[in-house]
Amino acid sequence: MVNPTSQELSLEKLRAGDRAEIARMVDEFSGPVYRLGLRMLGNQQDAEDVLQNTFMNALMHLSEFEGRSSLATWLYRIAANEALMLIRRRKPEVNIEDLQADDSDAELTPHQFVDWSGLPEDELLSEEGKKALDEAIQTLPQNLRMVFVMRDVEGLSIKDTADALGLTETNVKTRLLRARLHLRERLSAYYAERSEHLIREDKNDGS
Amino acid sequence: MMDHNHVNCETLLGSLSEYIDGELSPELCREIEKHLAGCDNCRVVLNTTKRTIDLVQSPTEAIPVPDDVRERLFKRLNLDDYLKPKSQ
Numbered sequence A: 001m002v003n004p005t006s007q008e009l010s011l012e013k014l015r016a017g018d019r020a021e022i023a024r025m026v027d028e029f030s031g032p033v034y035r036l037g038l039r040m041l042g043n044q045q046d047a048e049d050v051l052q053n054t055f056m057n058a059l060m061h062l063s064e065f066e067g068r069s070s071l072a073t074w075l076y077r078i079a080a081n082e083a084l085m086l087i088r089r090r091k092p093e094v095n096i097e098d099l100q101a102d103d104s105d106a107e108l109t110p111h112q113f114v115d116w117s118g119l120p121e122d123e124l125l126s127e128e129g130k131k132a133l134d135e136a137i138q139t140l141p142q143n144l145r146m147v148f149v150m151r152d153v154e155g156l157s158i159k160d161t162a163d164a165l166g167l168t169e170t171n172v173k174t175r176l177l178r179a180r181l182h183l184r185e186r187l188s189a190y191y192a193e194r195s196e197h198l199i200r201e202d203k204n205d206g207s
Numbered sequence B: 001m002m003d004h005n006h007v008n009c010e011t012l013l014g015s016l017s018e019y020i021d022g023e024l025s026p027e028l029c030r031e032i033e034k035h036l037a038g039c040d041n042c043r044v045v046l047n048t049t050k051r052t053i054d055l056v057q058s059p060t061e062a063i064p065v066p067d068d069v070r071e072r073l074f075k076r077l078n079l080d081d082y083l084k085p086k087s088q
């Protein structure tokens, strides 16, 4: 996520309101924040709102940032809250309690056993393949999606994800497993259906 | 309970994430691999789960912030004067 060649941001300068340093911080973290918004809300307009609100909020509180967590974790925490607030506004029917609830009754058992893992990369990451992947991510319940996006998409550690979301590490691990299995199930269903299509098309071509 | 290392489909599923992330003890990994060798379904679940994670982490999924979005962000933050040098 962080460009290792760039000079490390100075917390001191940031807290003092050094605008050049703040601009550097914005450029360094706007990618992850924007993508978090995109994954959580599912459209560019809302992702842009999450992006702007996150940094507005961060700049307002930068002088109070104590550095107990990393700057990245702190920004992720703000971004996660902004995303959840926007979700609440967009979809008031989503019970925010669900986001905190222990989802131990969620379905874990796999039903799809098609092994599509050997398909070539250019097929899996074709426009169509990526669309299927994006749609599958959008079907994740928010509480699972947030953990999944932070951990697997943006590559945060379990601990940083837990810190950013105010969850225990055990809780993050549980949600991560559920998210991964849910996605796997979705994608497997998609590729199972697709291969059936292809077989059918082959037969039609033959006759 | 005595045979706490015995891995069946259900226990494997419960440890799948940690197995993929390399967070399990070597002993448990060996037990899991023993189960995998004899269980097609678990092997498929493992392979496709790993693949799913690979796909979301592929660089093509790392959508950059569009230029116009960046520009509006900098304006909103009153940082317009720092807009130009994006990659110095």
Ligand SMILES: [Zn+2]
Binding pocket: B008, B009, B010, B012, B035, B039, B041, B042
């Ligand atoms: Zn099995």
